[in-house]
Amino acid sequence: xxxxxxxxxxxxxxxxxxxxxxxxxxxxxxxxxxxxxxxxxxxxxxxxxxxxxxxxxxxxxxxxxxxxxxxxxxxxxxxxxxxxxxxxxxxxxxxxxxxxxxxxxxxxxxxxxxxxxxxxxxxxxxxxxxxxxxxxxxxxxxxxxxxxxxxxxxxxxxxxxxxxxxxxxxxxxxxxxxxxx
Numbered sequence: 001x002x003x004x005x006x007x008x009x010x011x012x013x014x015x016x017x018x019x020x021x022x023x024x025x026x027x028x029x030x031x032x033x034x035x036x037x038x039x040x041x042x043x044x045x046x047x048x049x050x051x052x053x054x055x056x057x058x059x060x061x062x063x064x065x066x067x068x069x070x071x072x073x074x075x076x077x078x079x080x081x082x083x084x085x086x087x088x089x090x091x092x093x094x095x096x097x098x099x100x101x102x103x104x105x106x107x108x109x110x111x112x113x114x115x116x117x118x119x120x121x122x123x124x125x126x127x128x129x130x131x132x133x134x135x136x137x138x139x140x141x142x143x144x145x146x147x148x149x150x151x152x153x154x155x156x157x158x159x160x161x162x163x164x165x166x167x168x169x170x171x172x173x174x175x176x177x178x179x180x181x
Contacts, residue, residue, distance in 0.1 A: 147162055149179060149180070
């Protein structure tokens with residue numbers, strides 16, 4: 001148990017260090033707590049041309065194999081684009097959202113729209129990673145899921161704030177969902 005606790009502390013300190021997740025998965029498998037790899041690959045992004053200011057949504061062709069998955073990725077790309085253009089034109093003195101807050105807002109907006117499309121068409125997400133992220137969204141665990149399973153170092157202040165507000169959040173998330181990046 002001490003080794004598992006140390007690995008969880010290592011994950012809390014640096015969620016992107018996959019060796020800690022690998023060791024925790026091995027220890028978990030031995031102790032009846034297997035971890036499932038999420039396998040989330042971001043298939044949409046947005047960029048703004050610095051010279052012209054023109055935004056572009058980049059969508060991986062594999063993202064549109066399924067209509068519902070494609071719509072979700074397109075919404076994430078559109079949310080990213082809107083946040084980039086808003087940040088570029090924001091009035092001076094207005095604090096900009098952190099990179100993590102922009103990412104979280106993109107996912108939340110996309111899942112809201114996805115739920116509306118699902119209600120109209122009856123089509124569900126096909127990609128298991130997207131379906132898992134949707135489940136985390138519905139259970140109000142999207143913030144924890146992104147911070148732990150898709151961590152980027154630019155999100156450090158948000159991770160530290162989340163850990164301060166949820167002192168046992170990392171351990172609770174791992175035990176509740178059995179997920180890993």
